[in-house]
Amino acid sequence: MKSTVAATRPLARVVAHGRRWVGREAVVGPALVLPAFLYVGLLVGFPFLYAIYLSLTDATTGNPYGAFVGLQNYVEIVQDRVFRQALRNTFVFTITAQVAVIVLANVLARALHATQRGRGVVLFLVLLPWVAPVSLATIGWLWILHARFSIVDWMLRQVGLLPPHANMFWLGRPDLAMASVIVVHVWRMLPFATVVLLAGLSSLPRDLLDQALVDGAGFWRRLAHVQLPLLLPILVVAVLFGTIFTFTDMAVVYVLTRGGPFESTQVLSSLAFFKGIVGGNLSVGASISLFLFPVLFVTAVLMLRLARRAEVA
Amino acid sequence: MRTQTAAPDVRARWGDGHGRPVHTGRRWRPLVRAAGRWSVLGAFAVFTALPFAWMLITAFKRNSDLYNPAHNPFWFNEPPTLEHLRYVFHNTMYAHWIANTAMVGVAVVILTLLLALPAGYSLSRFLGAWGGRLGISIFLVYLVPPTLLFIPLARVVSELGLQNTVWALIVVYPTITVPFATWLLMGFFKSIPRELEEQALVDGYSRLGAFLRVTLPLAVPGIVAVMIFSFTISAQEFVYALTFVTSTARKTVSVGVPADMVRGDIFDWGPLMASAFLASVPVAVLYYFVLDKFVSGFTTAGAIR
Numbered sequence: 001m002k003s004t005v006a007a008t009r010p011l012a013r014v015v016a017h018g019r020r021w022v023g024r025e026a027v028v029g030p031a032l033v034l035p036a037f038l039y040v041g042l043l044v045g046f047p048f049l050y051a052i053y054l055s056l057t058d059a060t061t062g063n064p065y066g067a068f069v070g071l072q073n074y075v076e077i078v079q080d081r082v083f084r085q086a087l088r089n090t091f092v093f094t095i096t097a098q099v100a101v102i103v104l105a106n107v108l109a110r111a112l113h114a115t116q117r118g119r120g121v122v123l124f125l126v127l128l129p130w131v132a133p134v135s136l137a138t139i140g141w142l143w144i145l146h147a148r149f150s151i152v153d154w155m156l157r158q159v160g161l162l163p164p165h166a167n168m169f170w171l172g173r174p175d176l177a178m179a180s181v182i183v184v185h186v187w188r189m190l191p192f193a194t195v196v197l198l199a200g201l202s203s204l205p206r207d208l209l210d211q212a213l214v215d216g217a218g219f220w221r222r223l224a225h226v227q228l229p230l231l232l233p234i235l236v237v238a239v240l241f242g243t244i245f246t247f248t249d250m251a252v253v254y255v256l257t258r259g260g261p262f263e264s265t266q267v268l269s270s271l272a273f274f275k276g277i278v279g280g281n282l283s284v285g286a287s288i289s290l291f292l293f294p295v296l297f298v299t300a301v302l303m304l305r306l307a308r309r310a311e312v313a
Numbered sequence: 314m315r316t317q318t319a320a321p322d323v324r325a326r327w328g329d330g331h332g333r334p335v336h337t338g339r340r341w342r343p344l345v346r347a348a349g350r351w352s353v354l355g356a357f358a359v360f361t362a363l364p365f366a367w368m369l370i371t372a373f374k375r376n377s378d379l380y381n382p383a384h385n386p387f388w389f390n391e392p393p394t395l396e397h398l399r400y401v402f403h404n405t406m407y408a409h410w411i412a413n414t415a416m417v418g419v420a421v422v423i424l425t426l427l428l429a430l431p432a433g434y435s436l437s438r439f440l441g442a443w444g445g446r447l448g449i450s451i452f453l454v455y456l457v458p459p460t461l462l463f464i465p466l467a468r469v470v471s472e473l474g475l476q477n478t479v480w481a482l483i484v485v486y487p488t489i490t491v492p493f494a495t496w497l498l499m500g501f502f503k504s505i506p507r508e509l510e511e512q513a514l515v516d517g518y519s520r521l522g523a524f525l526r527v528t529l530p531l532a533v534p535g536i537v538a539v540m541i542f543s544f545t546i547s548a549q550e551f552v553y554a555l556t557f558v559t560s561t562a563r564k565t566v567s568v569g570v571p572a573d574m575v576r577g578d579i580f581d582w583g584p585l586m587a588s589a590f591l592a593s594v595p596v597a598v599l600y601y602f603v604l605d606k607f608v609s610g611f612t613t614a615g616a617i618r
Contacts, residue, residue, distance in 0.1 A: 025438075025439045026439075028435070028439060028520075029435045029438070029439025029440050030435075030439075030440075031435075032431035032432060032434060032435035032439070033431070033432045033435045033436060033440070033447065035427075035428050035431065035432070036428040036429055036431070036432035036451070036491050036495055037432070037447070037451065039428055039487060039488075039491060040451060040454055040487070040488055040491050040492060043466075043469075043484070043485065043487075043488045044454055044457055044462065044488050046465075046469070047462045047465035047466045047469055048457075048461070048462060048465070050465035050468065050469070051461070051462065051464060051465040054464065054465060054468075064468060104357075107353060108353070108354075108357050111350045111353045111354050111357075112354065114350055115350060115351075115354065122354050122357075122358055124601055125358040125361055125362040126354075126357055126358055126361050126362075127361075127597075127601055127604060128361055128362055128365055128597055129361050129364075130600075130604075131545075131596070131597040131598075131600035131601050131604065132365070132549075132593035132594070132596060132597040132600075133548060133549040133551070133566075133567045133592065133593050133596055134549060134551060134567075135551040135567045135568065135570070135571050136566070136567060136570055136571070136589040136592055136593040137364055137365070137589075137593060138571075139368075139570065139571055139585060139586075139589045140363075140364025140365060140367060140368050140586070140589060141364050143364075143367065143368075143371065143580075143582055143585070143586060144363065144364060144367055146582075148382070149379070149380065149382065149386070149582075151367060151386045151387075154382075154385075154386055165382070187360065187361065190357075190361065191361065195604065195605075195608045196608055196611060196612060199608055199609065199612055200612070234612060237611060237612060241456075241611060244456050244458065245458075248458035248459075248460045248461065249458075249460070250460050250551075250552055251551040251552065254551075254555070255571050268460075269458075269460035269552075272460065272463075272464065273460075273463070273552075273555075273556070276463075276464040277463070277464065277467065277556050282464055282468070285464045286464045286465060289460055289461050289462075289463070289464060290461070292458065292460060292461050293461060296456065296457070296458070296461070299456070300453050300456065303453070304449070304453075
């Protein structure tokens with residue numbers, strides 16, 4: 001009997017069955033998450049694996065599949081003088097810029113934190129390097145550092161630090177070009193570190209600070225023994241993200257110097273672009289950009305450990 | 314607490330009650346401190362805003378004024394001109410680049426919402442402890458930089474037949490926006506009490522009905538933030554746009570201006586600065602409004618509570 005009833009109304013049964021399934025959270029939950037994870041997983045995971053595969057072949061734009069060559073690309077690039085320069089530059093730029101950013105962001109965040117009136121306007125001006133498109137903002141620097149019409153040179157001439165009609169050629173000399181790239185990186189990352197620190201400062205427990213004040217701790221003591229330890233986790237967040245953004249950035253170098261003069265400002269990402277996309281050497285380009293991965297990986301692991309420690313606490 | 318710290322200032326200003334100031338030096342201390350603070354802020358603001366100020370001035374300066382080394386660059390030694398703006402809109406592809414940027418931005422916003430809204434909601438409601446874990450794992454994808462993937466993605470894009478079209482960007486940008494949007498929306502949905510939805514279920518709404526009628530309206534600020542965020546990220550992106558699109562007319566503004574505004578080796582600084590300024594300020598203003606949400610997304614990802 002039962003089966004005949006079911007057989008006569010199969011559609012109703014399927015619908016009822018389906019509705020019960022759809023109502024179940026164990027099904028709905030993953031079903032709603034799946035599209036986003038699939039989309040991102042496919043378009044990030046697959047290219048990543050493909051990058052590894054490309055780096056083991058001799059593929060070029062003209063011959064996109066290439067032949068398997070093992071680790072030959074890696075062996076060749078680590079022996080390449082330009083690559084080693086780019087690797088060194090990437091670390092020098094990232095570390096120098098991050099140290100400067102942390103020091104400056106601390107000063108700036110403190111000044112902003114203590115300010116009530118007019119804070120919105122200053123905050124907007126200070127945030128501009130971060131909220132404006134990086135390539136367009138960097139063109140502003142290209143013009144500021146122009147070989148002949150640099151306004152920095154003009155100001156130096158006005159105060160007598162540069163003889164009349166002389167120029168510094170900021171982007172034309174290796175040492176000054178490196179300094180310029182670092183300054184622009186600092187300029188670009190300063191707002192991000194500042195707002196992260198500002199968020200940290202405003203979340204500091206006031207009673208602890210007041211207690212230190214009542215106990216007669218001076219400015220430096222309060223800074224070293226109360227504020228910095230409390231700010232440390234958020235400082236680490238700012239440094240980790242800042243490191244990733246600077247380490248992998250290509251826009252600043254591309255717009256300012258294209259890696260020149262004489263490869264003195266070349267970084268891994270720009271070198272990968274020039275070899276892999278401009279030069280069409282896909283395999284070598286992919287191998288070079290894969291050198292970014294270890295630093296990313298270590299940073300991500302540090303982030304996760306930090307997250308877990310905060311969860312336990 | 315505030316009154317306690319304010320007390321010495323008050324005494325310094327009004328004296329100790331016997332007609333004498335408590336400490337003559339103290340009277341000026343708050344003023345000196347404020348002056349010091351404002352000079353610090355001023356110096357930083359000049360540093361951060363300098364390129365934009367110089368863009369703005371350049372955009373309206375005559376070439377004869379601009380390229381005269383004897384002239385003060387910060388001053389209009391000759392009357393300002395609209396010539397550069399006219400040039401930008403009549404003699405370059407600038408209007409195309411703006412239109413392309415807007416189109417990519419809107420499409421990316423739609424795709425991002427379609428993918429991230431259900432995901433963020435589900436992560437916050439259905440998946441328990443796994444929700445948090447999956448949430449942080451997709452957030453970490455946000456940190457995968459374009460410069461790691463642009464070479465293999467260029468191959469993927471060309472296999473899909475999207476090479477040199479804005480569609481390449483529309484397809485690829487959600488890999489940047491969806492992770493962050495999912496993370497943000499998850500946090501937003503978490504802050505909306507479950508009980509509100511359960512009440513709607515008791516009132517006879519379906520799960521979907523409860524979501525649409527109760528939860529979604531409360532999540533509007535988060536959704537708006539995600540829309541602005543996705544739009545500005547698409548407008549800012551440089552590496553993929555530089556790699557995938559080669560025809561001048563199909564470029565977005567962040568690549569068109571630095572790559573195609575230059576004729577041969579000649580930099581036309583007036584039009585260049587005018588176009589850079591015009592495009593960057595609206596993006597900056599939009600982004601500025603959601604920046605606090607962006608930052609709180611980062612700080613919660615570092616799990617600082």
